[in-house]
Amino acid sequence: MTNTKVCFIILSLFLLTGCWDQHLLKNTRLIYGMAFDLDAENKIEETIVIRSIPINPDTGMANEVVSAVGDTINDTRKLINEKISGEYGGSKNQVVLLGSELAKIDIYPFLDNFYREPLSPLSAKLGVVQGKAGDIISLKEKDQNLIAEYLTELIRNGEEKRILPIQSIQTICTHMFDEGKDFGLPLLQFDPKNRAVEIQGLALFDGKKYTENFLTPDQSSIMMLLSGEAKSGTEFTYKVNEENKENWVYNYVSFQVLKAKVKKTISSTSSNDFSVQLGLDLAIEIDEYPKDHLFDEAYAKELKTKIKKQMGEDAEEVISLLQEANSDVFGYGRDLLAYHSKQLQGNKLEKGYFKKLDIQSKIEVTIEQAGVIY
Amino acid sequence: MFNFLKGKTKQKKDTYSKSVKPYQINSIKDKNTTPDIEANAEFIQTELGKSHDLIIKPLPIHDKKGYLIYFETLISKETIENHILKPLKKLEKASLVINAITTLTLKESQNLKEVVKLIANGYCAYITSDNTTILLMDVKRENNRNVDEPDNEQVIRGSHIGFIEDLSSNIFMIRAQTQNPKLKVEYIELGNAMKNKIAIIYIENLTSSELIKEVQKRIKSIKADIIQTPGFLQEYIEERTFSPFPQLLNTERPDKVVANLIDGRIGILADGSPTALIAPSPFISFFQSPDDYNSRVLNGSFYRLIRVVSFFIAIGLPSFYIAVVSFHYEILPVELLFTVKSSLEPIPIPPILEAIFMAVTLELIREATIRLPSPVAQTIGVVGGLVIGNAVVEANLVSNMMIIVVAITALATFIIPSTEMSTSIRLLGFPLMISSALFGLIGIVFGFSIILIHLCKLNTFGAPYFSPFAPLRLSEFKDTFVRFPTWLLQKRPKDANAKYRTLESNNPREWDEQNE
Amino acid sequence: MQSIELLNRTIQENGMNKMSDKNKITWWVGVSILIQSQIGVGILSLSNKIHPVAKGDGWISVILSGMIVQLFITIIWYLMKTNPNKTLFEFAPLIAGKYLGALINISYIFYFLSTLVVITLLFNDVLKRWIFFETPNIVISILILMLSAYIASESLQIIARFFSISVIFVILLILITIPAFSFFDIRYILPVGQAGVTNIIKATHQVNISILGFELFLILMPFIKIKNRKYSFLLVGNIFTTVIYTFVVFTTFVVFSPYEIKLIIEPILYMLKALQFKLLDRMDLFFLSLWSVSVLTTLVIYLYSSALGISTILKKAKHKKVTYLIVIMLLIIIYFLPKDMNSINLLAKIISNLSYIFTAGIPFILLLIASLKRLFRKKEALTND
Known part of the structure; x- marks a missing residue:
């Protein structure tokens, strides 16, 4: 009696198998990258790239690009779903590109769906594209690399080289809703002639909007040092000498930061009036210096001052650029709220507080290593 | 070095080593023989626990009372017949018993303790009423049948x-x-x-x-x-x-x-x-093998850990794989995911059926090899393992990944020392697969909970089956996931509820302490 | 003769006689039962609920609430001392009189049952949002309630065995969240005290209701071995729970910016969602799976208590059948209850507000009556002398 019951239960379970929430990996079309652009008629154009499996796997990999135009993200997605075979599987998306036109408006509405869906990939990388983002995705392949992989590697490489801050859709959300900190996203550029993609720098955001200002990779590196996000590994090349034309190759020095230490003190002069003393101590290693005169102490000192001077100038430029864009990537607003909330009017940050900040930077450089030769 | 581990036992030092516990070999009372033969026999019998295989055979010689005492399971009947009974039957009145017996080893003793010990060692004792000296003959049997390793x-x-x-x-x-x-x-x-x-x-x-x-x-x-x-x-x-x-x-x-x-x-x-x-x-005893104790501590512990891991693999890997490919493929990182996906692409049947198909095939092969003579069994192994495995993938019936998963699972089950337990675990894999195919990871967790609850419910002869995990007995963990050195395993497991929980003395490595 | 032997054996084998079940549980199991009855559904959305009130100071509220709960626990502790070998269901009629006692018992049973309903609904709600988008609610309810009945129908000794091992899941739960600390900003909770004392105290309400479960010791206390029945296990268990809750709240507060945390219903899951390891992504799914064991244990202990209550009232020796009957009844109720977000929240709100009566109110009154009675008895004894 009990046995038949158990058998019946097991059988009925079998019949139920495959119901409800099963979504088979086999039937899913895995989306690896997507791009959002603004259409001419203010509609959203979504371009996705699917990594598909060729019938004969030995022949290599294949990509499929699909795009659709709709009013909202979900609308475009519905349209895309009509164009692809199999289930729309967005949960392993690697990279999301936003066209600059669209980013200028407000990026949150385009990401809202990502935050709302439990299956969406929050660790995907984000990037802003100068011009149309869909064009990059439509490349399909870039020098034997599938485009989505190429893009993620490109951005990841930038993060490793300390040109770009380490970010994902998830971390952006935190800063988007944070009145005291802004963020920057990788700015990509597409050269249709050479079919080339490169990192142009860091697109600066004010709140949820792209400000149209951006930092070049070098400036971005300095920004990362100043904000304390990059502790080591940043590389720079400076022109330090003015040799004559034939010897121009001896003009440059390349170095990398071994240790960076940020000291900041925020003081308030009067209520709602703050100044920031930003001190940056760098220990550097000379990577390339053909002139080879570092055994001479005085000479080394001179080199050091030159680097320091140029870096100071660069830092000031970066700060003024940031203030112009009102993009508080340093998170000074957070500092004000956390440590100086009493001096703030009504315990709240006013809108353009970052522009009003008086930021003084001071950079100290020590040459710690020079490789195995002087 | 491991002194901190036995800190607690150290304080009770004296209570340990001096007393002999009544189950130990030395616990037999030191007593000399008395002229009363019945008393002697009675003493021996009690000291030997009145075991059913103890034979006290009356063997009177010339009207003198005598008993032949031995363990029937220890002695060789032939030796007793040929070297003790035969000569004694022929014994003349004047000659001594001791001269008649023709066994190789012959001892005399007046100490009953020694007698008892020797009887337990395969000797046969002969006591007579007129003599306080007991004759002890070595009649231990030698195994005449080959005792092979199981x-x-x-x-x-x-x-x-x-x-x-x-x-x-x-x-x-x-x-x-x-x-x-x-x-x-x-x-x-x-x-x-x-x-x-x-x-x-x-x-x-x-x-x-x-x-x-x-x-x-x-x-x-x-x-x-x-x-x-x-x-x-x-x-x-x-x-x-x-x-x-x-x-x-x-x-x-x-x-x-x-x-x-x-x-x-x-x-x-x-x-x-x-x-x-x-x-x-208890549950854990099915995972212990004599090998663990025979090899070095680290090696033994390592294999214990391997077995624990293999338990989880055996019970959960196929269901985890099913849950991943049919519910939560997001769990896999993207590079791995693509590999899995490309192997799954041409397979027409759902993963659960794939898994069951493969698992059943494996059982078929296993069962077939057991029943057949060993040379044929090898052939079956090859046919089953290689040919079917290969053909099934070629025919796009089962994906490569599933073959890997099922093969690893099978290996993991065979690691468990007890055949019974390993079969049970393989059997338990099936309901888990079904529950994972129905509810994904949550299904696995629920299935696992059912198994866990069932284990908690089980008793083995009144002792909790799943101890020392539930109820939690931390001190007994010394012989579960890892094996501590034997001299640190001083407490008997509680499940048997032995009368004496501690083993030996508190300081089994005395020489080490002396060196310090 | 033989029949008696047979009877003896069945009693021995089942060991289900709940009278003989008392005085069996050790200190450690007591701690683990307390922890696992306290940690349950509430842990996921706690941060989201207290942030609007206490802002960045929510973690202070959690600690504060731990203290308040400790106070409630102390009341229960002293109440249980008046009748050391009786459960609430057995001693309530003795203290409050036959009719009032029965009323108290029935209301407690109702409270436990409604808590069961709320927990199941909240569990369903979370799973529906995160994993089971299309699976019917009732299926998940059947699953988890049947599973809890499977173990709750056993004797407490066996339940205790399960609890002593399932504590590992709670520890794993916390271990999983640790990698989330890779990106955080301590400034989100600074300056300390930004919300003001009143708001911090107000927020403790939200914590109190998700830290519930200790009131079960009104029923479970006699089952703990006399020599192990020390205040320390209640203290240790509650401190452990409070520390875990504080950790969870603190983590989510420093990882998410203040505005963001208001949007996210289950911050702890959200935090884990983006975590990536070399071999596994989406730690939130693992967290959910482990967390469902925590919910299971909470359900088990509530179910056991209510079944025990009903069988005490009905004067039944075994509670196995009662347990399954309760589950079937609950399933019918759950099937007909509305399951949209708002009505679940409303129901949860009603039950949680009522909980104060059952966790602190009634025990305190009973304690008062019991000690007054004793006082009178002493006086009487004195005057009689």
Whole structure:
């Protein structure tokens, strides 16, 4: 009696198998990258790239690009779903590109769906594209690399080289809703002639909007040092000498930061009036210096001052650029709220507080290593 | 070095080493023989725990009372017949008994303690009424049948003998290994239509009397026409017959039985079967192998850990894989995901059927190889493993990934030392697969909870089956996931409820301390 | 003769006689039962609920609430001392009189049952949002309630065995969240005290209701071994729970910016969602799976208590059948209850507000009556002398 019951239960379970929430990996079309652009008629154009499996796997990999135009993200997605075979599987998306036109408006509405869906990939990388983002995705392949992989590697490489801050859709959300900190996203550029993609720098955001200002990779590196996000590994090349034309190759020095230490003190002069003393101590290693005169102490000192001077100038430029864009990537607003909330009017940050900040930077450089030769 | 681990026991130093516990070999009372032959015989009998295999055979010579005392399971009947009985029968009145006996080793003793010890060692004692000296003849049997290592419980290091079909030979192996006079054997005859002798073996004064009573009660209450092997017996005496988990350990290894007896457990043997049952057997005992103790501490512990991992793999890997590919593929990182996806692409059937198909095929191969003679079995292994495996993938019936998963699972189950347990675990894999195919990860967790709850519910002869995990006994973890050095395993497991929980002295490595 | 033996054996084997079940549980199991009855559904959305009130100071509220709960526990502790070998269901009629006692018992049973309903609904709600988008609610309810009945129908000794091992899941739960600390900003909770004392105290209400479960010791206390029945296990268990809750709240507060945390219903899951390891992504799914064991244990202990209550009232020796009956009844109720977000929240709100009566109110009154009675009895004894 009990046995038949158990058998019946097991059988009925079998019949139920495959119901409800099963979504088979086999039937899913895995989306690896997507791009959002603004259409001419203010509609959203979504371009996705699917990594598909060729019938004969030995022949290599294949990509499929699909795009659709709709009013909202979900609308475009519905349209895309009509164009692809199999289930729309967005949960392993690697990279999301936003066209600059669209980013200028407000990026949150385009990401809202990502935050709302439990299956969406929050660790995907984000990037802003100068011009149309869909064009990059439509490349399909870039020098034997599938485009989505190429893009993620490109951005990841930038993060490793300390040109770009380490970010994902998830971390952006935190800063988007944070009145005291802004963020920057990788700015990509597409050269249709050479079919080339490169990192142009860091697109600066004010709140949820792209400000149209951006930092070049070098400036971005300095920004990362100043904000304390990059502790080591940043590389720079400076022109330090003015040799004559034939010897121009001896003009440059390349170095990398071994240790960076940020000291900041925020003081308030009067209520709602703050100044920031930003001190940056760098220990550097000379990577390339053909002139080879570092055994001479005085000479080394001179080199050091030159680097320091140029870096100071660069830092000031970066700060003024940031203030112009009102993009508080340093998170000074957070500092004000956390440590100086009493001096703030009504315990709240006013809108353009970052522009009003008086930021003084001071950079100290020590040459710690020079490789195995002087 | 491990002093901190035994800090607690250290304080009670004196209470340990000085006292001899009544189950130990030295616990026999030191007593000289008395002229009263009955008293002597009685003493020997009590000290030997009135074991059922102790034979006290009256052997009067010329009207003088005499007893021949021996363990029937230890001696060789032939030797006694030829070297003791025959010469004694022919003995003339004037000559001495001692001169007539023709065994190789012959001892005389007036100390009953020594006598008892020697009897437990395979000697035969002859006491007469007129003499306080007891004659002791070495009549220990030698095994004339090859005792092979059991095929299903092979070890790399350690003894390579196994039980055979003859009960008294099996008891001989146990007696010969322990040489403990307190080892008691009780015979029970079972079966209404076919009699079979069942032996209950334990160490007197050590094994808890409640446990002994419980085992006796359960065995004696069996009313059946036939009890052929311990397999029959097991189903009659274990708590829950429908549980997938075996509640009595099956073993064919005398060393395993002996180790368990010393832990205060009971061994059950039946005539005609080389399998011994051990009661009580908690869950963890199915994962312990004599190899662990024979190899070095680190090696032994490493293999313990491997076994724990293999348990989880065996029970959960296929279901986890099914949950991943049919519910939560997001779990896999993108590079791995693509590999999995491309292997899945041409497969027309859902993963659950794939898994069941493969698992059943594997069972077919396994079953086929057992039944066939070994040269053919190898061929079947090759045909099954390589040919079917390859063809199934070629034909796009089962994905490569699934083959890998099922193969790893199969390997993992075969690592578990006990065949019974390994089969149980393989069996449990199926419901877990179904629950994962229904509810994904949550299904696995729920399925796992059911197994866990079931384990918590189980008892083995009154002791919690899943100890030392539930109820939690941290001190017994020393012999679970890892194996501590044997001199640190000083407490007997609580499940057997032995009368004496601590082993040996508190300082088994005395020389080490002296060096310090 | 034989029948008596048989009877003895069945009693021995089942060991279900709940009278003989008392005085069996050790200190450690007591701690683990307390922890696992306290940690349950509430842990996921706690941060989201207290942030609007206490802002960045929510973690202070959690600690504060731990103290308040400790106070409640102390009341229960002293109440249980008046009748050391009786459960609430057994001693309530003795203290409050036959009719009032019965009323108290029935209301407690109702409270436990409604808590069961709320927990199941919240569990369903979370799973529906995160994993089971299309699976019918009732299926999940059947699953988890049947599973809890499977173990709750056993004796407390066996339940205790399960609890002593399932504590590992709670520890794993916390271990999983640790990698989330890779990106955090301590400034989100600074300056300390920004919300003001009143708001911090107000927020403790939200914590109190998700830290519930200790009131079960009104029923479970006699089952703990006398020699192990020390105040320390209640203290240790509650401190452990409070520390875990504080950790969870603190983590989510420093990882998410203040505005963001208001949007996210289950911050702890959200935090784990983006975590990536070399071999596994989406730690939130693992967290959910482990967390469902925590919910299971909470359900088990509530179910056991209510079944025990009903069988005490009905004067039944075993509670196995009662347990399954309760589950079937609950399933019917759950099937007909509205399951949209708002009505679940409303129901949860009603039950949680009522909980104060059952966790602190009634025990305190009973304690008062019991000690007054004793006082009078002493006086009487004195005057009689």
